[in-house]
Every structure is written in C-alpha cells, then in structure tokens.
Amino acid sequence: MQIQILYTMNKILAIISILLLTGCSIGGEKKIKIFSVEQPREKLNYEMPTPLQMQEIFWHIITSENAEEVFKKLEEAGIDPVLFGITDKDFQVLARNFAQIRQKLQETNNLLQEYKKYYEGENNGKM
Amino acid sequence: MILGKIKMLITVLMIAGVAGASLYVMKLRSDNAILKANQTKLETAITEQNKVLEQQKKDFSAILESNKKLNQLVTTFKKDLQDLDKRFTKKNRDIGKLALQRTKSIERIVNKGGKNAARCIELASGAEHTEEELKATLKSQINPECPALANPNFVHYE
Numbered sequence: 001m002q003i004q005i006l007y008t009m010n011k012i013l014a015i016i017s018i019l020l021l022t023g024c025s026i027g028g029e030k031k032i033k034i035f036s037v038e039q040p041r042e043k044l045n046y047e048m049p050t051p052l053q054m055q056e057i058f059w060h061i062i063t064s065e066n067a068e069e070v071f072k073k074l075e076e077a078g079i080d081p082v083l084f085g086i087t088d089k090d091f092q093v094l095a096r097n098f099a100q101i102r103q104k105l106q107e108t109n110n111l112l113q114e115y116k117k118y119y120e121g122e123n124n125g126k127m
Numbered sequence: 128m129i130l131g132k133i134k135m136l137i138t139v140l141m142i143a144g145v146a147g148a149s150l151y152v153m154k155l156r157s158d159n160a161i162l163k164a165n166q167t168k169l170e171t172a173i174t175e176q177n178k179v180l181e182q183q184k185k186d187f188s189a190i191l192e193s194n195k196k197l198n199q200l201v202t203t204f205k206k207d208l209q210d211l212d213k214r215f216t217k218k219n220r221d222i223g224k225l226a227l228q229r230t231k232s233i234e235r236i237v238n239k240g241g242k243n244a245a246r247c248i249e250l251a252s253g254a255e256h257t258e259e260e261l262k263a264t265l266k267s268q269i270n271p272e273c274p275a276l277a278n279p280n281f282v283h284y285e
Contacts, residue, residue: 006134013141020149032164034171051254054245061226061234088223091237092215098244099211099272103204106251106276110200114193118186 043120048112203275211272240272247273 060083062070071081086094215222226233247270250256256277263269263278270277 009138013145017145020145021152032167034167048253052249052252054249056242059234059237059241061230061237063227063230066230088226095211099208102248102251105248107200109251109253110197118189118193
C-alpha cells in the first residue's frame with residue numbers, strides 16, 4: 001500500500017518538476033527591441049541664384065579712315081556722336097578679363113552645386 | 128518505522144532537488160535573457176557601425192568624384208583661356224592691323240564674339256542650355272568662347 005502511495009507521489013513529483021522546468025517557456029521569450037531614430041538636420045533649401053540675362057552691346061571699330069563715317073552714322077541714328085574707345089591690345093585684355101570673370105562665376109556655381117549635392121543629396125543638387 | 132523515515136528523507140531530498148533544479152533553471156533562463164539582450168545590443172551596434180562605414184565609403188567616393196569634376200573644370204578653364212589668346216595671336220595675327228584692313232569683317236567678328244561671350248556668362252550663372260547648344264557637335268555649330276560649357280556634346284577635334 002505504502003509502495004503504491006510512493007509510486008503515485010513519484011509520478012506527481014515528476015509531473016510537477018516537468019511543469020516547473022518547462023512552464024515558463026510556453027510562448028517563448030519576448031525579444032527586446034531597441035529603436036534608435038535619427039532626426040536629420042533641416043535642409044537649408046535656398047533657391048539657386050537666378051541666371052543672368054545679358055544685354056547685347058554693339059562694338060564699333062573706328063580707324064582713322066572710317067571715323068567720320070561712323071560718327072555721321074551715329075548722328076543720323078540720333079545717337080550722341082561720342083564713343084568710349086579702347087585699343088586693340090586693351091580689347092584683348094578686356095576679353096581675357098571677361099573670360100576670367102565668367103570662369104570664376106562658373107567655378108563658384110559649381111562649388112555651390114557640389115556642396116548642395118554632398119550635404120543635401122542628389123535631388124537637391126540640381127540647378 | 129525506520130523505513131518510513133527513510134522514505135520521508137528521500138521524499139524531502141527529492142523535493143529539495145526538484146526545487147533546486149527549478150531555481151537553477153530559472154537562473155539560467157534569466158542569464159540567457161540577459162545574454163540575449165546583450166547579443167541584440169551588439170548586433171544593433173554592429174549594424175549601425177556597418178551603416179556608418181558604408182556611409183563613409185559613399186562619402187569618400189562622392190568627395191573623390193567631386194574633386195575630379197572640379198579639377199576637370201579648372202583644366203577646361205586653362206584651355207579656354209589659351210584658346211582665347213590663340214585667337215588673338217595665332218600665326219602672329221595682329222587684330223589691330225586686321226581691323227585696319229578689313230574693318231567691317233572684324234567688326235562683325237568682334238560683335239559675334241561679344242554675343243557668344245555674353246551667352247557664356249549666362250550659362251556660367253546657371254542658365255539652361257538651348258536645344259541648339261546641346262545638339263552642337265561641329266566646330267561651325269559651337270560657341271567658340273566656351274565650348275565645354277556651352278556645348279557639352281561637342282568633342283574637340285583638329
């Protein structure tokens with residue numbers, strides 16, 4: 001009789017121990033989730049500078065031979081017969097100076113675009 | 128009597144053993160949870176570091192690309208200036224003497240050059256290319272004052 005009770009107790013103990021060992025694992029452990037949300041810096045979003053619109057100018061070439069004719073034509077057209085002149089050498093210098101100004105403008109604009117592209121992404125680098 | 132005591136002792140020992148084992152398992156589970164949390168943190172850190180490295184790689188290549196572009200631009204500038212000088216002095220050309228001999232032609236050429244130069248300034252300040260400028264591939268079609276800027280599809284040839 002006592003042995004019977006002991007067997008029964010052992011069975012109960014075995015079931016209890018199995019439940020104790022496995023009970024908490026039902027449904028599995030909850031996973032820990034770590035979030036890190038980075039808030040990006042606001043974009044400056046300046047509009048690119050408005051392109052220049054150059055006005056056309058007319059160059060008069062005056063020599064000792066055609067000077068009178070040029071001034072006469074100016075008078076006929078109702079323009080003051082006065083011209084602001086430069087020599088052929090100075091014209092070359094002027095052309096060079098303008099080329100350099102244009103290059104500097106282009107360089108600065110390109111730098112601005114590159115900075116915009118680098119810090120704000122491809123889509124904003126467009127002019 | 129003695130048998131009864133032995134049975135009781137065995138039962139107590141068994142209960143204590145089961146309780147001990149349970150506590151040990153619980154401790155193991157708690158340790159496991161901590162280790163899992165650590166593992167998750169490490170994996171997150173590694174992922175973030177990989178992202179940073181990837182971004183750095185992208186940044187370096189963007190910087191290299193940008194430098195290359197700007198260097199190319201500076202080379203183009205030098206060439207444009209050389210071409211401009213050449214136009215004035217090619218084969219001992221003297222534009223003053225030429226203007227004396229062929230006043231009207233030189234006036235026309237100078238005005239055309241002025242117009243082209245003005246267009247170059249507009250483009251340098253960010254103006255859009257016209258279709259004509261984009262399509263130009265021949266020397267007769269390009270803006271000779273700044274071909275690299277005005278006519279991106281023109282390939283220089285002699």
